[in-house]
Amino acid sequence: MSPAREQGGRVIGEDSLRYMRKANWSSNRLGVSNKQCKPFGEVHLKVSSIRASKSDDKRLSIFTGTKTLHLRSVSKEDRFAWIEALLAAKDLFPRTLASNDFASTEDIVVSTEKLRIRLLQEGIGEAVIKDCESIMLLELSELQNQLKALQYKHVMLLDSLRQLETDKIELETTVVDETKERESCCLQGNRRFSDFYSVMSEGSATDSCADNESNDGVDVETDEDDGTYFDTNDFLSADALRSASYRSREALGNAFIYGRDSFSSDHLHGVEKEIRLVEYPYVKRRENLPEPKEKEKPVGLWSIIKDNIGKDLSGVCLPVYFNEPLSSLQKCFEDLEYSYLVDQALEWGKQGNELLRILKIAAFAVSGYSSTEGRQCKPFNPLLGETYEADYPDKGLRFFSEKVSHHPMIVACHCEGKGWKFWADSNLKGKFWGRSIQLDPVGVLTLQFEDGETFQWSKVTTSIYNIILGKIYCDHYGTMRIKGSGNYSCKLKFKEQSIIDRNPHQVHGFVQDNRTGEKVAMLVGKWDEAMYYVLGDPTTKPKGYDPMTEAVLLWERDKYVTKTRYNLSPFAISLNELTTGLLERLPPTDSRLRPDQRHLENGEYELANAEKLRLEQLQRQ
Numbered sequence: 001m002s003p004a005r006e007q008g009g010r011v012i013g014e015d016s017l018r019y020m021r022k023a024n025w026s027s028n029r030l031g032v033s034n035k036q037c038k039p040f041g042e043v044h045l046k047v048s049s050i051r052a053s054k055s056d057d058k059r060l061s062i063f064t065g066t067k068t069l070h071l072r073s074v075s076k077e078d079r080f081a082w083i084e085a086l087l088a089a090k091d092l093f094p095r096t097l098a099s100n101d102f103a104s105t106e107d108i109v110v111s112t113e114k115l116r117i118r119l120l121q122e123g124i125g126e127a128v129i130k131d132c133e134s135i136m137l138l139e140l141s142e143l144q145n146q147l148k149a150l151q152y153k154h155v156m157l158l159d160s161l162r163q164l165e166t167d168k169i170e171l172e173t174t175v176v177d178e179t180k181e182r183e184s185c186c187l188q189g190n191r192r193f194s195d196f197y198s199v200m201s202e203g204s205a206t207d208s209c210a211d212n213e214s215n216d217g218v219d220v221e222t223d224e225d226d227g228t229y230f231d232t233n234d235f236l237s238a239d240a241l242r243s244a245s246y247r248s249r250e251a252l253g254n255a256f257i258y259g260r261d262s263f264s265s266d267h268l269h270g271v272e273k274e275i276r277l278v279e280y281p282y283v284k285r286r287e288n289l290p291e292p293k294e295k296e297k298p299v300g301l302w303s304i305i306k307d308n309i310g311k312d313l314s315g316v317c318l319p320v321y322f323n324e325p326l327s328s329l330q331k332c333f334e335d336l337e338y339s340y341l342v343d344q345a346l347e348w349g350k351q352g353n354e355l356l357r358i359l360k361i362a363a364f365a366v367s368g369y370s371s372t373e374g375r376q377c378k379p380f381n382p383l384l385g386e387t388y389e390a391d392y393p394d395k396g397l398r399f400f401s402e403k404v405s406h407h408p409m410i411v412a413c414h415c416e417g418k419g420w421k422f423w424a425d426s427n428l429k430g431k432f433w434g435r436s437i438q439l440d441p442v443g444v445l446t447l448q449f450e451d452g453e454t455f456q457w458s459k460v461t462t463s464i465y466n467i468i469l470g471k472i473y474c475d476h477y478g479t480m481r482i483k484g485s486g487n488y489s490c491k492l493k494f495k496e497q498s499i500i501d502r503n504p505h506q507v508h509g510f511v512q513d514n515r516t517g518e519k520v521a522m523l524v525g526k527w528d529e530a531m532y533y534v535l536g537d538p539t540t541k542p543k544g545y546d547p548m549t550e551a552v553l554l555w556e557r558d559k560y561v562t563k564t565r566y567n568l569s570p571f572a573i574s575l576n577e578l579t580t581g582l583l584e585r586l587p588p589t590d591s592r593l594r595p596d597q598r599h600l601e602n603g604e605y606e607l608a609n610a611e612k613l614r615l616e617q618l619q620r621q
């Protein structure tokens with residue numbers, strides 16, 4: 001490590017910190033106090049792979065399985081020493097089992113006491129009893145051995161799974177590296193590489209510069225020059241920005257029939273009373289997408305990347321096969337699928353239950369992510385000025401969204417429910433990491449109730465994995481803070497999925513009293529399944545206490561079966577429906593009228609592709 005790097009350097013792992021303290025590293029050598037050193041995270045060398053950069057003989061990188069740390073040494077020799085040391089440390093963890101892998105079997109204590117007493121009662125002699133005991137213990141230990149063997153197999157399988165995942169990552173990185181290398185041979189090197197990524201952004205240039213990793217507090221050197229990641233601001237264009245003005249709502253109409261909260265009566269633990277909810281009129285909406293006219297050609301992303309290595313890619317667009325028949329404007333509305341949670345929040349607040357109001361809002365904020373599970377296609381990037389308008393009396397909603405800026409890509413949206421309004425603004429900052437794409441939403445979402453209470457929050461980071469190999473999937477992680485203008489605020493943590501996570505998509509957090517800072521309720525759940533709450537501060541509860549025994553359901557995702565590979569929810573399927581009544585009233589800018597999207601929905605892929613190319617060409621002019 002060079003002194004310059006040391007100064008701003010960050011420590012990984014508690015052990016390193018202890019080691020540095022012992023060596024009096026920071027205070028003596030740098031004149032910095034120890035307090036400044038806080039371990040930033042941990043790297044599990046066992047499942048990591050270590051690589052030397054081919055383009056720079058001082059750089060090396062460590063793949064932790066989910067992240068890549070880029071490091072730079074002072075010299076070539078130094079790098080060699082580091083790699084040697086890291087590999088040696090990695091080998092210290094042979095692929096044997098950790099002691100806790102067997103914890104459960106070791107805990108089994110077998111007693112022959114009852115057997116002995118019973119036999120004594122029968123007047124059986126000590127010798128026979130001993131014999132019986134040993135027969136029983138032998139049989140049991142046989143069973144226990146079998147159990148251990150099974151457990152061993154299980155752990156080994158998990159281990160090879162992890163290894164496979166690591167190998168896959170390494171393979172993908174080789175692909176990315178080699179692509180870069182080929183480019184650097186050609187004159188336009190870097191430019192071409194970024195063009196490659198602009199394929200993703202449908203040929204549009206990106207204008208914001210890549211953030212340096214230091215923002216994230218990681219001790220990484222970003223290979224600015226060799227294109228480790230690129231800003232993909234426009235990539236996937238996505239759900240992006242929502243913003244709209246707020247006008248005060250007219251008084252609630254009185255035409256609704258009152259229903260009741262779907263789970264307010266059976267899951268209650270004293271605190272909740274019944275709330276009455278508006279019941280909305282039934283509106284018939286389509287339940288399926290049209291049958292595709294053509295057979296779909298399966299195309300992998302990789303096949304496109306591969307065919308375009310070394311070519312000038314500017315202006316090449318991703319074929320329509322990677323799209324789903326929805327635009328980013330329509331996708332914004334998908335966040336309101338579980339708008340009944342906001343209706344419930346309104347009611348609870350009206351009844352003076354502020355806590356349940358914020359809990360419902362938290363569930364609503366999480367529910368917006370549920371439809372992203374199993375979705376592998378990108379939404380259509382709307383054209384500048386494209387709009388989407390939806391009237392859903394069956395949900396008590398009126399929604400409007402518009403793409404208001406092309407560079408950067410900004411979408412604004414506004415929604416009116418019964419007794420509340422929702423609007424939001426954000427745009428997506430994207431980073432391309434070679435094998436994954438990270439999307440950081442910028443901006444705030446606002447919810448305002450007719451009684452004046454407002455809640456504001458922002459979205460968490462979304463990453464898309466398996467760009468090169470395997471099935472594309474996305475994960476959401478980070479902290480979401482919901483600030484309420486009233487007494488409560490809420491903090492939710494979306495847990496990042498690790499390799500072979502057997503419990504992914506977890507969200508947990510708590511509601512805090514704005515005045516006292518006291519934790520008043522805990523939230524747990526999964527963004528693709530359900531959210532629960534537990535009253536009180538679980539950290540003050542005794543050890544071994546399982547909060548789930550008291551958990552009350554706040555929201556559960558609707559279960560549905562999908563027929564298409566788009567994996568759209570019934571609500572999402574309804575979004576692009578075009579009835580004759582609608583056709584007469586829609587402005588020409590509405591997403592439902594976009595011919596390429598319509599063709600894709602009908603399964604006319606050739607037509608869709610040609611039209612998409614034409615529109616994007618026009619937009620660029």
Ligand SMILES: CC(C)CCC[C@@H](C)[C@H]1CC[C@H]2[C@@H]3CC=C4C[C@@H](O)CC[C@]4(C)[C@H]3CC[C@]12C
Nearest residue numbers: 236238239322372375376377378459462464474
């Ligand atoms: C390379 C291409 C074909 C891969 C397709 C990737 C898919 C999975 C990506 C493309 C655009 C992405 C969306 C972009 C924006 C948002 C808004 C954010 O607040 C929640 C996640 C969400 C909704 C993303 C989910 C994943 C997504 C749909």
